[in-house]
Amino acid sequence: MVKQLQQRYTYNGRQYTLPGLKKFVDFSSAGNMFGSLVVTTKTGIPVKIVFVRNRHKKSECLYLLSTDTSLNNAEIVRIYGNRWSIECFFKASKSFLKLGSEFQSRTLLLGYKTAERLYALERIEGKQEAVDRLDDVLYHKIPYISDYI
Structure with a gap:
């Protein structure tokens, strides 16, 4: 699990924090509890961040990070x-x-x-x-x- 620190990740050529990256995840469907993005760390390592939405408070989210970008969200x-x-x-x-x-x-x-x-x-x-x-x-x-x- 990744904490919401000031760590920045590169996505589409720009630097974002975790809450900034969350804006790019589509949670529009009713049953959609999680989504993901493949980003790079400041050292250039590609990682997959899975955003798990809180069922009861939609604004809250857990962030799970995996260096194996081929895994699907459910597996992570x-x-x-x-x-x-x-x-x-x-x-x-x-x-x-x-x-x-x-x-x-x-x-x-x-x-x-x-x-x-x-x-x-x-x-x-x-x-x-x-x-x-x-x-x-x-x-x-x-x-x-x-x-x-």
Whole structure:
């Protein structure tokens, strides 16, 4: 996801910010939730920016950036959706397991990282039952393991 900073992208020979580029995207049809533009960065790299419109507030938009300009909009949104759920899992697991910057137990860290990788793989493969089982283990059993290490 790209933040609305003052980063400028080149489109049709001119420099634009993300809100400026949004004006070129056609959201006219009723069910059209996203559109895209292929632009170049200041370093000359071609990127595809997908604009995802907020259903409830049409003026708001998320910006998803991909360096693979051949992917269609739905595929980019799907990939970001998978990645976002993994990021949320990582943050929640870190919070539940109390893994701050001063974490010392290598055994617990190794177990956590293993569970994290399993979760990511199962999530990517779409195996919801396995994801639910991992959630149960991570949120209900692993926090108590740290009491014994």
